[in-house]
Amino acid sequence: MPSSPTDRPSAAPTLWLARGHCPAADAPETVRRTLRALTEREIIDGHLEPSGTGTDGGHVFEARWRVAGEVTVRARLSLGGGTWTLAAEAERAWDPRWPSPATMFWPADAAADWDRETGTGLRLRDINPLPYDEKDLRRLLKGAARATWTVHVVVHEAMTPDERGRRPLAALLPPGLAHRVVEHRAAPQQLRAVNWALRDSGVEVPRGGAAVLPGDPAPDGWSAPEFAVRTVFLDGSEPTELLDAVTRFAALPRPLPEGADAAVTALREDWHLLTLEEELDRQRRLVAMYAEALEAMTRSRDLYREAAERAHEALAAYRDSPPPGPEKPGAASRGPSPFQQLTRTLERLKGSSRPQRPARHTDAGLSPEQPEER
Structure with a gap:
């Protein structure tokens, strides 16, 4: 079973964190174009690419915008070696219905190839069929069960779905979760291999259902039955029960992902995009x-x-005192x-x-x- 979340500090409820991989060589320019376009459309209040902040040829971008009319969000994206890390913080607890901070830096176009999970290269906004090779399947799911930056969901197809059943879960989730979820699809004949690979995490995927994987350490409040869905109808209808399970899991207090403390510290202490009042x-x-x-x-x-x-x-x-002579009786009391x-x-x-x-x-x-x- 996953260990208790005691090794790393808990993430503040005001934070939104994500990490991904963009293989495109023009990734920095893509971010610049997106920031300029959203600033011109007044979706974001301002952006900045601080000079001298990137390391090892990397880039850093800052942006700020408002949600719910008056809540300010500050976000910092670091990009280097094809890997991007995004830390955003709002003035109050994060609401998953707010726009995803990822879409403030990256184009929302589904064809844009920036939304890949680090390590596996799986898409964040699409369906990822599990590999048929059992060795690869076990390696993939064991890593997914320990993931901390993203929420992994395994859906078992009781029968091969048609086009209506191939709608990605990300398209139905609240906007703030769309770029933090990896959806795995198990073919009808893969159920036994899937549950064998997940046995150490205590997760069992129901036939024709789905399960949310815990991560390592698992958050307080997680239990396998609470986040397993008995039936998922892949007929184009909205999987309400599965969406609820993913949303509840994302709302659980979780420890900071490994490496996220540096991103949060940089956001809070190395911020350059200041308003006039903040500068004063x-x-x-x-x-x-x-x-x-x-x-x-x-x-x-x-x-x-x-x-x-x-x-x-x-x-x-x-210097003015006489040289010391023989000690006289009673000298010790002086x-x-x-x-x-x-x-x-x-x-x-x-x-x-x-x-x-x-x-x-x-x-x-x-x-x-x-x-x-x-």
């Missing part, structure tokens, strides 16, 4: 940070100066000698003259350099 707030925080660092350096300088003055006084007293005073003062100087480093502050989009110590 950023400048105010920079001024406060510099003032705090300057105050810390001033305190350190004053401490150093005070310790140095005490050391000079102790040294002068030591106060410390000037030499001892000098030693203690130098020890205090050593400990107090080290200025404490002001804490590093980062802001959304910039990591300001520390002020030069004087």
Whole structure:
């Protein structure tokens, strides 16, 4: 059975995360065209391709738009080596009925070949027949049962469907889930091999039904019976029960997918597409940070100066004192000698003259350099 979700932090309900593969060489230009077109149509409020943010020849794109009339969404797409990672965050909990952030960067055209799952290369918006080779089938389903970036659904065809039964599930899901679901189709004779491959995950696909795979670790609230559908009619009618199972699964609290923490951190802390109000707030925080660092350096300088003055006084007293003679009775009860005073003062100087480093502050989009110590 999948382990409990304790290894990674939980994803905030305000986040929308996705990862995919685009084999096209002109992928960056495709994203630029989509962003320009949606900005001209006022679907998104603005976009930016920050300079110097891409690594290893990659690209980074930022966009912001509003949903439900007033809820702002910020999204950041990183693209490199054919793999794209998209992190979006709204001002309130994400509603799957909102538009998919993927369609703000990629064309919605079904023919556009950008919506492939990383690793397997399976389509996110289409039906993926399971391979007939049992070894390949087992390898594929074992990986799908552990997937964390996407939701995998296995549908068993009790009989070979006609054209009406080949309608992808993604076309019927809420928009916010369409690019996060991989639909597998098992042919009528593959049921036994499918359930054999899934036995370790605790999932069993009913004959003529479907099952939502748990991922690893499985989210709290998942159980195999709760997310198995006994019957799916592949006759063109809407599979209401299956759509409900997928939607309920996507709403469960889940740990961040592996590698998603970096994407979320970059979205929140390395953001460049600022409004005027956000830029003013950023400048105010920079001024406060510099003032705090300057105050810390001033305190350190004053401490150093005070310790140095005490050391000079102790040294002068030591030079003016007569050379030590034979110890007389009762000398132990007297106060410390000037030499001892000098030693203690130098020890205090050593400990107090080290200025404490002001804490590093980062802001959304910039990591300001520390002020030069004087």
